[in-house]
Amino acid sequence: MNPDLPMITIRNLKLDARTEHGPAHILRGIDLEFGRGRIVGVVGESGSGKSTLVSCLLRLLPSNIERLEGEILFDGIDLLKLSPSDMNDWRGRKIAMVFQDPMTALNPLFTINTHLRDVLKRRFPQISAREARERSLAMLTKVGISDASVRLDAYPHQLSGGMRQRIVIAMALLVEPDLLLADEPTTALDATVEAQIVDLFDQLRQDFSGSIVFISHHLGLVAELCDDLCVMYGGTIVETGPVAEVLARPRHPYTRALLDCEIEDDHGGRLATIPGEVPSATWAMDACIFASRCAHVADICRRGPTVLETVAIGHKAACKRSREVLP
Amino acid sequence: MNAGRTPILAIDSVSVAFGDKVRALDDVSLNIARGEIVGLVGESGSGKSTLCRTLMGLGEATSGTVRIDGEPLADRLDRDRLGFRREVQMLLQDAVASLSPRMRVRRLVEEPLHVHRLPLAAGRARILTLLKRLGLPESSLEKFPHQLSGGQARRVAILRALVLQPEVIVADEPTAGLDVSVQGELLNLMMDLHAEFRLTYLIVSHNLNVIRRITTRSVVMYLGQIVEEAPTAALFRAPAHPYTAALLSTNPVVDPGKRRVRIVLRGEIPSPIHVPSGCRFHTRCPHAQARCRQEMPDLRALGDGRKVRCHFPLAETAGLA
Amino acid sequence: MTAFAATRATIARILSGPGGIVGTIIIVLVVGSAIFAPLVVTHDPDALDILNRFSGPSAAHWLGTDNLGRDLYSRLVYGARVAMMVALFAIGSALVVGTLLGMLAASLNARGERLLLIVFDIISSFPSLVLALAVVAVFGPSTALVTAIVAVTLMPHFGRVARAQMLTLRHAPFVEAERLIGASPVRIALSHILPNIAGPLVVLASIDIPVVITIEAGLSFIGLGVRPPLASWGTLIYDGYAYLSDSRVPVIVASAALAIATLGFTLFGEALRDAVDPRLDREGR
Structure with missing residues (x-):
């Protein structure tokens, strides 16, 4: 290029x-x-x-x-x-997208981990479950989510609006x-x-x-x-x-x-x-x-x-x- | 009623609790004088x-009293419910949604006349005058709410309120969802109406620019409490509460010369079910000290008409008080 | 969009699918023949012609005659009239009473609301057949009674939907705005909430029409409804059964009429539901 x-x-x-x-x-x-x-x-x-x-x-x-x-x-x-x-x-x-309302991008039935893993799997089909989790943790920390390992197992409704938007941004960035x-x-x-x-x-x-x-x-x-x-x-x-x-x-x-x-x-x-x-x-x-x-x-x-x-x-x-x- | 002396609206130690746990309002006191423009x-x-809901009699206070012209709101509602509604009107945030969707504007603006059994002929004449005054074409009378633009819907809502010739208008986010080019028009109109009808405004907004430009006194709330109250100019010049300071600093501005050093607070406003001990803001306050965690500060006067709920107000530490 | 244009758009959407078109055609035929029964019949439906009993379809008797020689086609047309009358009055009164009670339930305090809901539950847990048996045992069978029984059993249906709809609208901004200008609860309920919940209720009513037609036919069939000699699809089938060995035609044509009318109203009801429900809008996908 x-x-x-x-x-x-x-x-x-x-x-x-x-x-x-x-x-x-x-x-x-x-x-x-x-x-x-x-x-x-x-x-x-x-x-x-x-x-x-x-x-x-x-x-x-x-x-x-x-x-x-x-x-x-x-x-x-x-x-x-x-x-x-x-x-x-x-x-x-x-190309990745962050919408106005984070709930449009999050499925209430899945944990944050599932969301992030799915995004990674699609982008990097070879990735192992462990690596996916590690990268997700690192990304959550990067977008400013404290207690990343706890939040990873949370469902969208358990998080505040600001945190949800951070998750959506994390999802977008994981795609690189x-x-x-x-x-x-x-x-x-x-x-x-x-x-x-x-x-x-x-x-x-x-x-x-x-x-x-x-x-x-x-x-x-x-x-x-x-x-x-x-x-x-x-x-x-x-x-x-x-x-x-x-x-x-x-x-x-x-x-x-x-x-x-x-x-x-x-x-x-x-x-x-x-x-x-x-x-x-x-x-x-x-x-x-x-x-x-x-x-x-x-x-x-x-x-x-x-x-x-x-x-x-x-x-x-x-x-x-x-x-x-x-x- | 001894006009001028008695505040038209007086909120006296009002608390509102939902169930045992949630305290939505905690010991809020605020006086609004006739003709004042107060920002919230x-x-x-x-x-x-x-x-706002408590003030409008849509919800009841768990303790404390709201007074209107010195009379407790509950008594006023019992004695003269419609009279209270004529005196105090409220503009809801979502103007389009606040208009009954299956009614034409004509019926919507005439409805207050029917509800209050006001003379129809005089009322209709008044509606036509107001229509012109608000810059709405007469053809808009035949429209349905969803056919109006955001700015027009807001004018219709204002017209509906003005038909009753109110003295106080509580406006919840009057500019939310409006484009900036329309926002100015609406605020100009509200200011003109203030001068013309000697209205008293309580304006709720998250738009600090709007609050700064049109209000004379501002009240900042955090987690059910008033944390700072001051003349608007003083508040914006030198905020005393750390929360006010943070809030003002986050207001994005175009002019680089007017930018403040951004104070980014940690976390988010806690849930009203788990209210922090001591000062409610201590979990996010950059200046919190041991005392703040244990002891809830009182709302105390600092002179220059300012009140602040903080053990260590900024103006004081900076030697400005 | 004006209300008129909205109605036109709804009609256009109903007619946009095959189900809606077929349903509408059937309804127009059934309702038309019910209204204009005296004009479309070929014979007096009650005129006996014993000599011509069980004559098969012919130029004189399009669908043949029954056990007493009455013209089956004409009796079917008058049967449609009975079915439509029962449906109109039963559903109409169930709709009005149910809606008002449902809205009342939503406006009452918790105890009053629960009481009304219990009444709804009791009525709907009571099989309409048993209710019909009990009432007929006391008053004897009649068309009015069938209508009343159907109305009562359908009423909770509308009551529950009206209550749920009103609960969702109770804190809508426009309802709040009406309270703020001082409108009374009755005014808010009748002139602001009712127009906004009427749509779903009317759709529900249209979907209930085939149910009512079959209930009426069923009750008449077992002798608890319309009384002979009045022609109803149910009594036609009943009479046909008794003489099944002589001719199958009466049972077949009456059952076919019942089945086609039910199908037509069901198709129309579903098309109407889809036409007014934006969530089922297939174009957006």
Whole structure:
């Protein structure tokens, strides 16, 4: 594998779903690439398509898909062209997933040990029961579970929410994946427990060679944890680049508006909002996706859709007036 | 009632126990003056929901009294249940689920009029005014709850409460599940209504940014007890309880200049069935000492309107008190 | 989606499988002939024609005649009428009374609730046949009595489901919200909880229709139900049995009518259950 090539390259990914009102454009042409050892934060409001993007990477898609085009290259191999059985193999080997609710990944009838062993057996069919247990113990300790040997024989309901999420993360890491997908992994947790899990992700990056895609609606969380940021809106990526750079110098009015909505001070006065609504998914997008809500909208914005353009090194934004309005 | 003097809501040493073992609320006292905006912060199991339920008369206190305008809640409910419901309204966390699913919005917002036998014509006129005021299109009256967006459902829930012209609104996680772009709109609206109708708010939220921005006084709860109470600005500037400090430090912020050193607590909030001895927070407290394990601290006043339940409050040790 | 659209979607889903289609066709035929019995019959069902007894199927008598020469087809149609009337009134009253009692049970304190549940248990542990024998011994057989007996034995069925449904909804946020605006328990139960538990109960009722049809036929067959000369599928089979050596046709057509109607309502009931139960949605998999 060429280390200079990005690990994941998504090109012009489009996904339409069938609805009563005609095709809904859930993803409207996603272009994204990232290398190894990165934590990529994907932020967006409801309806931005961020969860669907993850489903595409896993190729776990709902049945009402009308059209799926473009390519998702993983080390040069197009995931969308893999046979279902090959894709299944990739899911247990190279890609792992952590969901918002840990109980969706845990079967209440099996002990933690069974869960971890099954994952290991699938990934390393030759592994002995003893080695599996040893690796599981080591992994539980690594994800911050004390009394690992006791917890190994526990059932999911005997553990707290934070511990369950740690178990799910342990299951994902045991696979030694190249790509770890985390969809709002801390949203269901309490603040102090969320801090622990964020801390865990932060520590994991030390000896995790793969990349993490971290989906969140919480800009602050992404700002603290991630290397790269990808801002989604209405099924498109409107801005992407290194986190610090994008947040310090946003080049898309939507990113700017999102940042303004964050309230991190106790100044009085009115809170910022983004008036209007996300365009309907059935809209054909013959203009900039954000035109209907943008404070800087001009005629040029309504003439055809915008594309991502490089605005600084590694920093892209999909705004025709970026240089004018956000210098 | 001598307005201004008597707190509109007074919670006096309220405890709530479920069975012999679970103490969901332990000796909670809190006064809320007319027109105040009080924030209530705590994680799951802290007792904030139980406190709201008790306050709303949905659950009974095992000991202690809730007073409304100085009158014990139980008496008020016996004497004038509907009057109490008109005076104190609550917004539930899940706004969509809090609207009866098979009713159109029109019926939902008119229902308070029927329940309270208020004059229909005047009430309907009021609904139309409020509809405009809340930025809801008139067409939304014909919709069913599941056809509303999260923000609209919340407005409908607010409208239902405002139809009764309440004086106090208890809001449970008013922004939970809302996108940030809508969150600001809702909070602006709540602040406008506060100014317009001189409402008193008790706002329960885990979103510290929201609490900081809109409340004047904040209460932090842990495992059924109030651990700190202070004017919001003071609380955020210099938390006195180690738990408050940890909670504030974990609040992720975008601006690197505003980040605090993150204090990551060990473990999780213990089960209310096995409450730790002494100070309830000592099992997770980075500053716990021998005394904390044995002796439960009282909620004591520290000056500047602050109260803290800790033997070794941070502000004091830092010489700020 | 409006309520109207929801109903249309449900109907579309019922008709999406072969079972639902067959069931619906049978039901339309059975219910249609029950309602329009006087219009679809070819003869007076009670008109005797002793000379023509046990005549096989012919152009004049489509299904032949019985031991007294009455037109079997016309008697079958009127039998459908009896079956539908009994089913409608028995299930209707069981549904209404059971639902109200079930909701009452869920709202009472622990002792009251247990008392009602014991009543449900006693009724359902009592075989309907024995109950029927006892009641008929006192009052004598009649259609009204069959209906009442069936209603009483089915009532706990609805009572238990209504209670369970209400218990799950009792702490639903919208119920809590109604309490918070001051709505009374009766108002909450009738205008907020009832509309939300009605669906499963109606499905249950539709699944009970074939049961009621067979109970009515069974009771009439052993002489505890509908009294001759009124035509019921049960009495038709009974009369046919007595003269089995003379002709098999009456027993066969009456049993076939009973079997087909039962099958139709069962298929429809199952299709309806699947149509309104999102958990059985096969499309999501």
